[in-house]
Amino acid sequence: MIKTLDVTYEEYLTWDELSPEDLNLVKEARRARESAYAKYSQFKVGAAILLDNGKILTGNNQENAAYPSGLCAERTAIFYAIANYPLAIIRKMAVVAGKEEDNSEPVSPCGACRQVLLEYESRQKKPIEFLFTGMKGRVIKFSKCSDLLPFTFDGSLL
Numbered sequence: 001m002i003k004t005l006d007v008t009y010e011e012y013l014t015w016d017e018l019s020p021e022d023l024n025l026v027k028e029a030r031r032a033r034e035s036a037y038a039k040y041s042q043f044k045v046g047a048a049i050l051l052d053n054g055k056i057l058t059g060n061n062q063e064n065a066a067y068p069s070g071l072c073a074e075r076t077a078i079f080y081a082i083a084n085y086p087l088a089i090i091r092k093m094a095v096v097a098g099k100e101e102d103n104s105e106p107v108s109p110c111g112a113c114r115q116v117l118l119e120y121e122s123r124q125k126k127p128i129e130f131l132f133t134g135m136k137g138r139v140i141k142f143s144k145c146s147d148l149l150p151f152t153f154d155g156s157l158l
């Protein structure tokens with residue numbers, strides 16, 4: 001038997017189409033991108049998280065000469081947020097990425113970051129909205145992170 005998965009997401013052709021709240025979060029992610037430590041790839045990524053207490057926390061990619069020791073912007077931001085506000089609910093995350101200032105292609109999160117996002121979405125039992133974009137232009141928005149990683153491995157299996 002063959003089965004098919006349907007995934008629903010929103011696409012915006014320009015940042016101007018975003019809600020004020022989403023646009024603000026995207027701009028915070030772009031600002032965070034500027035201070036990324038991307039010495040080896042030059043591929044800078046910024047992430048911004050909006051908590052239910054209204055706080056916005058940011059992170060960016062942190063590279064290392066020992067490549068696997070570095071960390072993506074998404075995980076830098078989410079670990080920072082939860083380390084400081086362990087009881088807060090994450091409402092949404094925005095990610096802005098690109099090597100070039102004129103990159104307009106959305107850059108989706110890696111598998112490891114999807115796994116981490118799912119851990120916290122599962123823990124808080126409330127969806128985390130997730131937006132990703134390049135330096136301008138198109139934005140992809142998911143209403144929940146579980147749509148980013150079907151057949152998730154989670155704690156219920158342990």
Ligand SMILES: [Zn+2]
Nearest residue numbers: 072109110113
């Ligand atoms: Zn990642």
